[in-house]
Amino acid sequence: MLTLENLSCPIDATPLRREQRSLKCEQGHSFDLAKTGYVNLLPVQNKRSKDPGDSKEMVASRQSFLNQNHYFPIVQAVLDSWPKSHFLKGMRVLDAGCGEGYYLDEISQALSNQNIQMERCGLDISKWAIAAASKRDKTVSWIVGSNASLPVPDERFDLVLCLFGFPVFTEFSRVLSDNGLMLLVESGPEHLIELREILYPSIHEYKQTFSDGVSGFDLVLEQAETFTFSLDSQEKIQNLLSMTPHIHKASYEGREAVQQLESIILTADIKLRWYQKQAKEMNHV
Numbered sequence: 052m053l054t055l056e057n058l059s060c061p062i063d064a065t066p067l068r069r070e071q072r073s074l075k076c077e078q079g080h081s082f083d084l085a086k087t088g089y090v091n092l093l094p095v096q097n098k099r100s101k102d103p104g105d106s107k108e109m110v111a112s113r114q115s116f117l118n119q120n121h122y123f124p125i126v127q128a129v130l131d132s133w134p135k136s137h138f139l140k141g142m143r144v145l146d147a148g149c150g151e152g153y154y155l156d157e158i159s160q161a162l163s164n165q166n167i168q169m170e171r172c173g174l175d176i177s178k179w180a181i182a183a184a185s186k187r188d189k190t191v192s193w194i195v196g197s198n199a200s201l202p203v204p205d206e207r208f209d210l211v212l213c214l215f216g217f218p219v220f221t222e223f224s225r226v227l228s229d230n231g232l233m234l235l236v237e238s239g240p241e242h243l244i245e246l247r248e249i250l251y252p253s254i255h256e257y258k259q260t261f262s263d264g265v266s267g268f269d270l271v272l273e274q275a276e277t278f279t280f281s282l283d284s285q286e287k288i289q290n291l292l293s294m295t296p297h298i299h300k301a302s303y304e305g306r307e308a309v310q311q312l313e314s315i316i317l318t319a320d321i322k323l324r325w326y327q328k329q330a331k332e333m334n335h336v
């Protein structure tokens with residue numbers, strides 16, 4: 052399968068063409084492919100910091116945690132809840148904020164076992180995440196870029212995945228084909244509650260995200276998935292902690308208390324929401 056096809060220049064949105072080890076636009080902007088085959092399409096002017104997104108250390112911790120498959124039930128829940136009318140061969144999928152590519156890889160492997168192949172693109176603003184992802188699977192187009200300005204033409208994909216990420220709905224809608232699907236996966240009210248009870252003196256009330264709906268999309272299906280898993284070392288607990296926002300939010304005392312743990316049994320509480328892009332006429336009402 053050819054990769055890095057049908058992308059746009061992040062500076063002027065003109066089409067990018069492959070020329071050996073780089074992608075070039077008609078205005079002469081050129082983007083070299085990294086050794087492992089990914090491309091960085093995040094122009095300096097679009098960067099808010101020198102090293103945006105998850106750091107090298109965060110990426111390594113998350114990769115180590117996810118590779119132990121504690122979160123495989125999330126992959127299974129995505130597959131089980133997938134709107135069956137959209138189980139199409141050759142579907143073009145974007146994982147927006149893909150991290151190290153764990154979910155995209157696991158989902159596509161499971162579908163491929165059912166003889167369903169997809170054209171896959173994984174994008175993340177962290178070059179560390181994409182560098183790790185590009186070592187995982189060479190048949191995916193891996194891109195360093197931002198959800199805020201996706202370097203792809205309109206209607207380029209049939210499905211956008213956004214797991215624990217930063218959705219930008221106007222961009223997701225732009226790059227989706229008519230009636231295309233979007234999956235949002237987020238944490239629910241009880242997610243990692245045992246850890247939060249140690250980290251914080253009191254637990255904040257849970258606030259539902261996008262409770263007024265998402266403009267330009269219809270909610271097709273909403274599902275909660277709850278399961279427990281156990282971590283049997285301080286290292287594994289720290290790996291998990293560093294992939295959550297709590298690593299920055301919790302107090303020193305809270306983090307100290309977690310450092311004393313040798314093991315913990317945790318609840319995962321996940322919310323999956325599938326949306327469908329509204330047809331064009333409705334978008335303009």
Ligand SMILES: C[S@@+](CC[C@H](N)C(=O)[O-])C[C@H]1O[C@@H](n2cnc3c(N)ncnc32)[C@H](O)[C@@H]1O
Pocket residue numbers: 103104105113147148149150151153154174175176177180196197198199213214215216217294
């Ligand atoms: C909590 S992680 C989730 C990663 C992956 N989806 C997963 O579930 O393992 C959030 C990811 O979003 C990325 N990110 C942050 N801002 C972004 C943006 N504007 N565009 C694309 N990715 C972004 C981070 O670098 C990080 O890899």
Ligand SMILES: [Zn+2]
Pocket residue numbers: 060061062063064065076077078079080
């Ligand atoms: Zn250009």
